Every structure is written in C-alpha cells, then in structure tokens.
Amino acid sequence: MQCPLHNPWLVVLSVAATVAGIALFVQLVNGILARMSGWAALAERYPLRGQAPPPATSMGYGAFRGWLGYNGCLIIAVDDTGFYLAGWPIFLAPTHKPIHIPWGELTEIRLHKLLWARSFQLVARSAPEVDFRLNERTFALIRARIPPTVPIIGE
Numbered sequence: 701m702q703c704p705l706h707n708p709w710l711v712v713l714s715v716a717a718t719v720a721g722i723a724l725f726v727q728l729v730n731g732i733l734a735r736m737s738g739w740a741a742l743a744e745r746y747p748l749r750g751q752a753p754p755p756a757t758s759m760g761y762g763a764f765r766g767w768l769g770y771n772g773c774l775i776i777a778v779d780d781t782g783f784y785l786a787g788w789p790i791f792l793a794p795t796h797k798p799i800h801i802p803w804g805e806l807t808e809i810r811l812h813k814l815l816w817a818r819s820f821q822l823v824a825r826s827a828p829e830v831d832f833r834l835n836e837r838t839f840a841l842i843r844a845r846i847p848p849t850v851p852i853i854g855e
Contacts, residue, residue: 726791727794727795730791730792730794730795730796731795733768733795734795734796736765736768737764737765737768738764738765738827738829738830738831738832739764739787739796739799740796740797741827741829741830742785742799742801742824742827742830742832743796743797743798743799745824745826745827746799746800746801746802746805746824746826746827747797747798747799747800748784748786748797748798748799748800749800752775752777752784752786752798752800753777753778753779753784754777755775755776755777755784756776756777756778756841756842756845757774757775757776757838757841758775758788759772759773759774760772760773760774760775760776760834760838760841761774761834761835761837761838762774762776762819762832762833762834762835762838763819763832763833763835764830764831764832764833765831766831766833770787770792773787773788773791773792774786774787774788774838775787775788776834776838776841776842778842778845778846779845781800781802781803782800782801782802782803782805782806783799783800783801783803783806783822783842784798784799784800785798785799785800785801786798786799801822801824803846803847803849803850804849805824805825805826806822806823806824806825806850807823807824807825807828808823808850808851808852808853809821809822809823809846809850809851809852809853810823810852810853810854811852811853811854811855812833812854813854817835817836818835818836819833819834819835819836819839820833820834820836820839820852821833822834
C-alpha cells in the first residue's frame with residue numbers, strides 16, 4: 701500500500717485547502733472586527749459613491765473605539781467634498797467597505813492626548829457613537845485640506 705503523502709495531487713490539494721481555510725478565517729475575523737469597531741456603521745451611513753480622489757496616504761494609522769488599531773492599513777484621501785477612508789485591498793476590502801464622509805457631516809475633530817501620543821477623533825453627524833481617530837502623523841497629511849467650517853477642538 702502506498703503512503704498518501706507520495707501522491708503529489710493529494711499534497712497540492714491539502715496545501716490549497718489549508719491556504720483557502722486560513723484566508724476564509726482571516727476574512728471572518730475581519731468581518732467581526734468591522735462590526736465591533738464601528739467601521740460597518742460608518743460605511744452603512746456614509747458609503748462611497750463613485751471614485752475616491754488620489755490618496756494622501758496608503759499606509760494610514762488610525763483606531764476605532766480607541767483600541768482597535770488599523771495601523772498602516774488605511775487608505776485616506778480628501779478633496780473639496782469630504783474625507784475618504786478605505787482598507788487595504790485583498791486584506792481588508794472584502795469586509796471593510798469604503799467610506800466617504802462629506803465635510804458638512806463632520807461636526808468636529810477633537811484632539812485626544814494619552815501620555816506622549818496624540819490622536820484626532822473625527823465625529824460624524826449621523827454616527828456620533830463611532831469613535832474613529834487618526835494618529836497625529838496621518839492627520840497631518842490631511843490637515844491643510846480640512847475646511848474652516850469643521851472645528852478642531854483642543855489644538
């Protein structure tokens with residue numbers, strides 16, 4: 701009787717099934733995190749319609765609920781109409797839908813300090829319960845494009 705490990709097709713099939721299983725598990729966890737963090741709520745209330753402008757960064761740092769960090773995985777863009785947020789393609793995009801928050805929907809941007817770290821919370825009119833913050837360096841990339849109608853509190 702031949703050992704099943706000597707059948708190359710069985711080995712290829714086992715490796716492919718393992719890789720597919722891991723990918724599905726990662727997407728399941730990402731989907732749960734999108735719901736827990738508030739990303740899904742923002743995407744539901746502020747879906748991206750059309751095309752986003754060129755990104756200010758493709759490796760933005762931010763956090764939802766103060767503890768769920770999307771460090772280096774955020775694509776952030778701004779234009780005259782508002783703020784755009786998306787997750788990295790392949791890794792986050794299947795479960796984290798792109799977001800466009802018009803400037804008129806941002807009620808305030810609030811500075812938060814924790815020891816030496818500074819972050820800026822973006823508060824949206826239709827989703828005030830969602831605590832979304834950009835770290836100081838990522839916020840600096842878009843600061844100049846924020847209209848004066850959006851107050852920045854604590855700066």
